[in-house]
Amino acid sequence: MRTAIKISTIMLALLAGFFFQHFFASTEHSRPTLAKDKYxxxxxxxxxxxxxxxxxxxxxxxxxxxxxxxxxxxxxxxxxxxxxxxxxxxxxxxxxxxxxxxxxxxxxxxxxxxxxxxxxxxxxxxxxxxxxxxxxxxxxxx
Known part of the structure; x- marks a missing residue:
């Protein structure tokens, strides 16, 4: 039973890390930039x-x-x-x-x-x- 809890906790942490990284990576790319030829x-x-x-x-x-x-x-x-x-x-x-x-x-x-x-x-x-x-x-x- 303890092993199943440990494995579940590790899987949950990895999954949370994946979504956390994906969220911040997508907001970083959406930052505007001052392109000289556009503005x-x-x-x-x-x-x-x-x-x-x-x-x-x-x-x-x-x-x-x-x-x-x-x-x-x-x-x-x-x-x-x-x-x-x-x-x-x-x-x-x-x-x-x-x-x-x-x-x-x-x-x-x-x-x-x-x-x-x-x-x-x-x-x-x-x-x-x-x-x-x-x-x-x-x-x-x-």
Whole structure:
């Protein structure tokens, strides 16, 4: 009886270790990365991706301080755009912002970057008109 309990305990521990390792390996691979050819780093200088031009009204956005994002998207028929952000250096949720149309093809919205414990943070974005998606990135500093 004791041998059966020992073998069962060992099997259970091995099985738990397998699932534990599999869980953490799969979450590690799902971390976002800043691929230079995928993301457009935003600043006051316009950045264009797939005929969509994006810019900020500040070169150094700060957490909890509003920054104005302007987007020129001439090929869209949408009346608004959605921006979803994901933290690169740490998981801080996925803040979502709406940009409203100023005139056909031009959108603007106020983005307030979440506060972070580190001195700087990179936010990777997905900006969508509901049909097409472009990928802005914003680097904040304290």
């Amino acid at each position: 457009c780093m935003l600043s006051t200088a316009p950045c264009t991706q797939h005929d969509v031009t994006m810019s900020l009204n500040s070169n150094t956005p700060h957490p909890l301080m509003p920054v104005l994002l302007t987007v020129e998207w001439p090929a869209t028929t949408s009346s608004s755009l959605l921006l979803e952000l994901t933290g690169l250096e740490m998981e801080m949720g996925k803040p979502v912002f709406q940009l409203k149309q100023l005139r056909p093809g031009v959108f603007q919205g106020e983005v307030i970057m979440p506060a972070c414990t580190s001195s700087s943070m990179t936010w990777l974005g997905e900006l969508s008109d509901g049909t097409q998606t472009v990928y802005p990135a914003i680097r904040t500093t304290r």
